[in-house]
Amino acid sequence: MATRERTHAHPKGAVFVPTAEIASAGDVRRGLTRMAHEVFERHGDVHDLVVVGLQTGGIQPSHLLHEQLVRISGHEIPLGTLDVAFYRDDIGLRPVLPEAATDIPVDLDGMVVLLVDDVLFTGRTIRAALNALTDFGRARAIELAVLVDRGHRELPIRADYVGKNLPTSRAESVDASIDGIMLGRLEPK
Amino acid sequence: MIGPHLLSLEDLGTEGIVEILNVAESFAEVERRTMKKVPALKGKVVATVFFEESTRTRLSFETAAKRLSADVLSLSVASSSVKKGESLKDTLKTIEALGIDAVIIRHRSSGAPLQATRWLEDIHVVNAGDGWHEHPSQGLLDAFTVRQAWAQAEGVDAASTGSELFQGKRIVIVGDIAHSRVARSDVLAYQALGAHVTLCAPATLLPPSVEGWDVEVTTDLDGLLADVDLVSVLRLQAERGSGECVPSLREFTNSFGMTAARTAKLPPHALITHPGPMVRGIEIASEVADDPRCLVTTQVHNGVAVRMAVLFLLLSGGSMAFTDGEGS
Known part of the structure; x- marks a missing residue:
């Protein structure tokens, strides 16, 4: 889960207390391999594909997904990172810090962008990412791959490739990484 | 915060x-x-x-x-x-x-x-x-500029270094320190980041409060040149009355100007900054201002x-x- 979510849930920061394991590291890897096949199935020729991991939770999954796509297709595929701090709609409501670098290695004009993130929740991060991406060129299409879709959308946004659909309550919290998926809650430090 | x-x-x-x-x-x-x-x-x-x-x-x-x-x-x-x-x-x-x-x-x-x-x-x-x-934003951009240059020289990502690259670095701030708000912000920035700061100026161009600053003070610029990582050159602020503080501009340049001869004595890795506007020929020689080690346009x-x-x-x-x- 993003550091941002953890530090902003409570004024002094919060700790994630796991209550249930939803998926193991192996499950997550298998899920990413399946998603890579789905991407390849949909696009066949992946010459105009670029994989972009969202800072910070989407970076590791994007590396694995990229690795699988390169293996399946036999092509080199550009891989980038995106931080959406400057595009968020909650600036002014709470402090927003850039978490890490943005690095889009190619001009996105005419490209298919595969955005990768850990958890799809309200959809606001993805909204910010869509705005950010338009500043790098006019992509032919933008698609979204996430490890977990936990529901509770606040915007008309959906994922194209989902590792696991996980119904949750708003009070719960989800920690998803390449090491596994945990359900839990945030508690003040 | x-x-x-x-x-x-x-x-x-x-x-x-x-x-x-x-x-x-x-x-x-x-x-x-x-x-x-x-x-x-x-x-x-x-x-x-x-x-x-x-x-x-x-x-x-x-x-x-x-x-x-x-x-x-x-x-x-x-x-x-x-x-x-x-x-x-x-x-x-x-x-x-x-x-x-x-x-x-x-x-x-x-x-x-x-x-x-x-x-x-x-x-x-x-x-x-x-x-x-x-002039806090100038102090920040000076620190940013030299950190980036040092990070580049070492082939590391500047943002990941924190204040590391400033540890043990020797920085000389030379010129009209008394009238310079940049000097004060530079000293605060460089010291907070862990560098060793030396001020070099004629006694008339040192602020009255310099005893309270935790810095070395000297009038011998030539003695510092061999062992320095950064020379921060300041403008002589004629509009704030520094003209009356030096016997003549030529004498100021002779003792405290960053001339080509002095620049030649610097270690090869040493950098030069200047907050601008530069007065070429007074505090900094024209060929020094155009030297690739002088970061003045990068600063802007x-x-x-x-x-x-x-x-x-x-x-x-x-x-x-x-x-x-x-x-x-």
Whole structure:
């Protein structure tokens, strides 16, 4: 889960207390391999594909997904990172810090962008990412791959490739990484 | 936490300075894009109120605000009611009534920005240079520029180094220190980051309070050159009366100017900075100003990213920044 979510849930920061394991590291890897096949199935020729991991939770999954796509297709595929701090709609409501670098290695004009993130929740991060991406060129299409879709959308946004659909309550919290998926809650430090 | 105002680098501490430098690295990336604008401060209004002439600082702040999508009001004192006798307070109150979020002030009196924070409610105040006191954004961009240059030389990512690259570095600040607010901000920035700072100036151009600064002071520039990592050259501020503090410009150049001969004595890795505007032939020789080790144009370039970071960090915290107090 993003550091941002953890530090902003409570004024002094919060700790994630796991209550249930939803998926193991192996499950997550298998899920990413399946998603890579789905991407390849949909696009066949992946010459105009670029994989972009969202800072910070989407970076590791994007590396694995990229690795699988390169293996399946036999092509080199550009891989980038995106931080959406400057595009968020909650600036002014709470402090927003850039978490890490943005690095889009190619001009996105005419490209298919595969955005990768850990958890799809309200959809606001993805909204910010869509705005950010338009500043790098006019992509032919933008698609979204996430490890977990936990529901509770606040915007008309959906994922194209989902590792696991996980119904949750708003009070719960989800920690998803390449090491596994945990359900839990945030508690003040 | 940074804010709600930026008046002095003293208020930031090492952590605050490093945070601004790191966020500035993110904005430096934005500046390398074809599309250099981000919507971070959309709907915010920033006013620049300069009671002293300035080209680079004002343009730099205004460019920074515009790159963040803020609206910019620019009060030019020459054509304002100040000329009709309006006081600083009334000028600021008028701007406040227009509903601005931040005011960037330059004033000939030390402490004017601090005074402004007492008059203005819920408006972020940024000091863009107050008298002989401080020029915090210049101190930050100087630190940013040298950290980036050192990181590049070592082949590491600047944002990941924190204050590491400043440890054990020897920095000489030479020239008109008494009249230079940049000197004060540079000293505070470099010291907070862990560098060893030496001031070099004739006794007449040292501030009266220099005993209180934890720095070495010398008049022998030549003795320092062999073992230095950065020489920060300052302009002789004739408009603040430094002309009367030296016997002649030629003598000042002979003893304290960064001449070609002196530059040749520097270690090959040493860097030179100058806050501008440069007076070629006085504090810095023309060929030194054009030397690749002299970072003066890089400093101006980096000013925008650093000021974007300052405005972003002050204005993106919401009203929390005004109520949180210290240490939260």
